[in-house]
Amino acid sequence: MLNNMLVTANQFFDVFIHVFNASSFEGLFIVFGLIIICYIAVGMLDDNFFQNRALQKRTAMIVGFVPLIAVLFLQLYWMATKADKLSLYESNLQLVLIFYFLLMFNTKIQVYVDSALAIVLTGIFILDSPDYISGSSLFIGLVGLILIIITMYIIQKYAQKIVESWLLQVTAVLFFANAWWLMLSLSEDVSIMLYIALVLKFIFFISIILGINQIIVRRWQKYQQMMDELNKDFLTGIFNREAFDEDFTTLFIESNQTNFDWTFIMFDIDNFKSFNDNYGHLMGDEVLKEVTKTVQETLNHSYIGGKLYRLGGEEFGILIRKQDHERIEQLVRQIGSEIHSIDIKRAEFDVRLSISMGMTMFRADSDANVRQIYDRADGFVYYSKQHGKDALTDEGNLIHFE
Structure with missing residues (x-):
């Protein structure tokens, strides 16, 4: 019996070594490269600089297809460089890409795309089924397909919970690997030993990827926290004056180089000083928070987007690029109206809020520097205040909010 166990162990060891061939580790480095490239691409798409709802939906759609593109790229690479060595064993690296992006990008579109991929592969294996696919093998493969989708x-x-828990990660990896290899076993006559070796290979590779990912994520979170402290306003949580100055200058330079339109909107809260004088600074802070919350939510739910900054005190700015001027004016009117809906109640008084706004577009033929644009918008805010407040001055045209 001991001899049989030793023979079985030796056979499994041979299968295990065969599965972990040199090209697998070469492919692992390619997987690292693909992950980095995909993160860069998604980072460019998901940049919240001028994000809006339409772009968010489009970005989610594209991000859902990124893993499939990476998998296909890896397949094309193997077909071009190792056509004679192409085998089922290398599928683990493609499964690593699918699992990793499913966990980290967390988009429903990817679930649909990857499920469709699994269904298509199952159909191909069945239609091209060789003689060795028995009824039991077909049943196991279909069970694997169902488990893949679930x-x-x-x-x-x-x-999010899986990322934060090693136990959940191990559980997810085991279910994911077994589900896929139950289905993929339709493509070849896979023995029990080979099946176990292939599952272990996936676990080994994904453990390396997730381990390195955790180190990178922790460092990235520290970097993001540091950048937030530098670029975010401590009271309202929106971008501060330093972030505005950098983005304002960058936008001006880019628009001069590539010739696109953009809009700068400035506003401040009417009668803000009286809130502080009459009701105290805590009330003033609450007013600032409520106004920024309302404006940010309005921007987030619009199809135009924009980036909101606190310029100082009760003054704020919004940068919007590449949008129709009329649509921006409608958005600004909506912001002015939404401010009216803010209701800060106290036992002894009710606070009613309004803002005065100024809006101007970049003028390529006359704006020599950012100061000209800033001063023009500031002048329009002053004009709104001098003519009854609670209004927008759009390139000199006064519009009172309803």
Whole structure:
């Protein structure tokens, strides 16, 4: 019996070594490269500089297809460089890409795309089924397909919790690997030993990826925290004057080089000084928070977007690029009206708020520097205040909010 166990162990060791061939580790480096490239691409798409709802939907759609593109790229690479060595064993690296992006990008679109991929592969294996696919093998493969769809749905739904727990990660990896290899076993006559070796190979590779990812994520979070402290206003949580100066200058330079339109909107809270004088600074702070919250939510729910800054005191700025002027004016009117809906109640008084706004577009033929644009918008805010407040001055045209 001991001899049989030793023979079995030796056979499994041979299979295990065969599965972990040199090209696998070469492919692992390619996977690292693909992950980095995908993160850069998604980072460019998901940049919240001028994000809006339409772009968010479009970005989510594109991000959902990024893993599939990476998988296809890896397949094309192997077909071009190792056509004679192409085998089922290398599928683990593609599964690593699918699992990693499912966990980290966390988009429902990817669940749909990857489920469709699994269904298509299952159909191909069945249609091209050689003689060795028996009824039991077909049943196991179809069970694997169902488990793939269910597992990916659960991983996507609870991705944040899984990322934060090693136990959940191990569980997710085991279910994911077994589900996919149950289905992929339709493509070849996979023995029990080979099946176990392939699952272990996936676990080994994804453990390396997730381990390195955790180190990078921790450092990135520290960097993001540091950047937030530098670029965010401590009271309202929106971008501060330093971030505005940098973005304002960058936008001016880019628009001069590539010739696109953009708009600068400035506003401040009417009668803000009286809130501080009559009701105290705590009330003033609450007013600032409520106004920024309302404006930010309005921007987030619009199809235009924009980036909101606190310029100092009760003064704020918004930068919007590449949008129709009329649509921006409608958005600004909506912001002015939404401010009216802010209701800060106290036992002894009710606070009613309004803002005065100035809006101007970049003028390529006459704006020599950012100061000209800033002063023009500032002048329009002053004009709104001098003519009854609670209004927008759009390139000199006064519009009172309803």
